[in-house]
Amino acid sequence: MLDLKRQYEPLHQELLAAIEQVLKTQQFTLGPAVAAFERSGAAQLGVAHGVGCSSGTDALWLALAAAEIGPGKAVVTTPFSFFASVSAILRVGARAILADIDPVTFNLDAGAVERVLDSAAGAQVKAVLPVHLFGQCCFLPFGRARGLTLIEDAAQAWGAEWKGVKAGALGDIAAFSFYATKNLSAAGEAGLVTTNSDALAERVRMLRSHGMRRRYYHDELGWNARMDGFQGAVLSVKLKYIDGWNQARRAAAARYHELFVNAGLAESGPYPLHGVVLPLEIEGAHHIWHQFVIRTSKRDALREFLADRKIGSEVYYPVPLHLQGALKQLGYNEGDFPEAERAAREVLALPMFAELRADEQETVVTAIAEFLS
Ligand SMILES: *Cc1c(COP(=O)(O)O)cnc(C)c1O
Numbered sequence: 001m002l003d004l005k006r007q008y009e010p011l012h013q014e015l016l017a018a019i020e021q022v023l024k025t026q027q028f029t030l031g032p033a034v035a036a037f038e039r040s041g042a043a044q045l046g047v048a049h050g051v052g053c054s055s056g057t058d059a060l061w062l063a064l065a066a067a068e069i070g071p072g073k074a075v076v077t078t079p080f081s082f083f084a085s086v087s088a089i090l091r092v093g094a095r096a097i098l099a100d101i102d103p104v105t106f107n108l109d110a111g112a113v114e115r116v117l118d119s120a121a122g123a124q125v126k127a128v129l130p131v132h133l134f135g136q137c138c139f140l141p142f143g144r145a146r147g148l149t150l151i152e153d154a155a156q157a158w159g160a161e162w163k164g165v166k167a168g169a170l171g172d173i174a175a176f177s178f179y180a181t182k183n184l185s186a187a188g189e190a191g192l193v194t195t196n197s198d199a200l201a202e203r204v205r206m207l208r209s210h211g212m213r214r215r216y217y218h219d220e221l222g223w224n225a226r227m228d229g230f231q232g233a234v235l236s237v238k239l240k241y242i243d244g245w246n247q248a249r250r251a252a253a254a255r256y257h258e259l260f261v262n263a264g265l266a267e268s269g270p271y272p273l274h275g276v277v278l279p280l281e282i283e284g285a286h287h288i289w290h291q292f293v294i295r296t297s298k299r300d301a302l303r304e305f306l307a308d309r310k311i312g313s314e315v316y317y318p319v320p321l322h323l324q325g326a327l328k329q330l331g332y333n334e335g336d337f338p339e340a341e342r343a344a345r346e347v348l349a350l351p352m353f354a355e356l357r358a359d360e361q362e363t364v365v366t367a368i369a370e371f372l373s
Helices: 005-025 031-045 056-066 084-091 110-117 120-124 198-207 229-239 242-262 299-308 325-330 338-346 358-372
Strands: 049-053 074-077 095-098 125-129 149-153 173-177 191-195 212-214 292-295 347-350
Touching (some): 031 191, 049 198, 056 084, 056 125, 056 149, 338 347
């Protein structure tokens, strides 16, 4: 599914030297290595500020808290994402309102969001939190016209673009994760908040360090959500290669498409019949293929068949967020978001990483062809 050792081996010497530099300075929390990554990361995304933090989950929490989202306010987001997209909203004390997804992109459906905004609950909504799921930007055409704060969950989308603008620079503020499975990964837990606003960046810096602007003078209830020096050093090295890795993912996605089409397995969708529905790059998007997610009506049996042949696959995500035990408080029921529920039953992510080889992809598609016949 993902072989991180193939990325590590050629970078071995460079990473050791970067880590040794942190050891020499003995600056383990923030420090020059983190500051350097914040600058070069923000520059690569074309955004004014990057603020390093301890995880993608904390990046979401910091972005929401900096934007003063809290009790009495509501945020609209998707039921088809990783848990943190919703839990971060609840952590700041705000209400999370969900809207269904588009079955082609798996991202928030703009029409469904507008229906929430026009409903009775709409008046309470102060922010929208789109998730750029699987590496394709979620663009909401009404944007800021409705006076809402746009908070991007860009955890899966380093390098993705919408009409030439990079994820992380599309909204008011954005959150990235560098967890091991992400397309840009640290050597442990790390995240980044990006924004073009000087005021928001200043608030994120204050909040990630216990609400301190001056040492031991606490202006607000912040938290310890700082980035490690080691993580900054590792990320600065990998930042030089990420464009190439994303290009390699795009080539691998194109190869999967060709293999499935040539095998006669590709269906036009959005829902699968007897074959597989392939993921698409929509007009305006520059997809970085964080995941390559197919749809099939026999998902669980296919996953077992592949596992028997030692072929990795993964289900992102088997349970939509409104049906999670921990989120019963949202007050939703089965049937409330039929697209998200159907996607949760049909999606299967296939092996996808920059170093994935063509022969391995052929093995995957051949096995799927065998299963379907
Ligand atoms: C990974 C992920 C997060 C959380 O990031 P962590 O670094 O694991 O805390 C949030 N949202 C999405 C969409 C993610 O994929």
